Amino acid sequence: MLLDINYFNNEDTPSLAYNLIGKFIFRNENGQINHYMITEVEAYHGLLDKASHARFGKTPRNAIMFGKAGYSYIYLCYGVHWLLNIVTGAEGFPAAILIRGIDKTFGPGRVTRKLNINGSFNGKILAPESELWIEELDTIPPKVLELPRVGIDYAEEYRDMPWRFILGS
DNA sequence: CATTCGATCGGG
């Protein structure tokens, strides 16, 4: 089942992120379709989240986070790595879920390399027509670990929020 | 303008 705007149009970003573990990213490259289980994500939740790109309000870079759910938000991190996020929540509520791991690949920069995507995919709707989309293949809930997010030591009281989710064993 | 500094990774 395709997970689209109706699925991601939810303002409980941490719960959406939790529930993304065990779902699948599909990628169509020249007719060759592969899919990868989502194994690690982080939630970036609203204007108040001091770890989020949206914490200073709407800017050209983060505008997509304020838009409709079910779209991609992709940006260059440290001038080197493209990071893939899924926009969530109602229009006007800035939130996104960072994809940090798929299958055996860990690290958000490696995820986009494995999927062979970059900034040209920013702002695309996650659907087969974009050659990048999310599906639920089975409804058995996996074991999920909750941990603090990575690389956001500056986020003050939001630094230790357990908004990083990892597939458990 | 100038400067700082990241939602990282790989190599030594």
Added chain:
DNA sequence: CCGATCGAATGA
């Protein structure tokens, strides 16, 4: 531990 690498954000 550190350098790469560059654009967003900030402040003058």
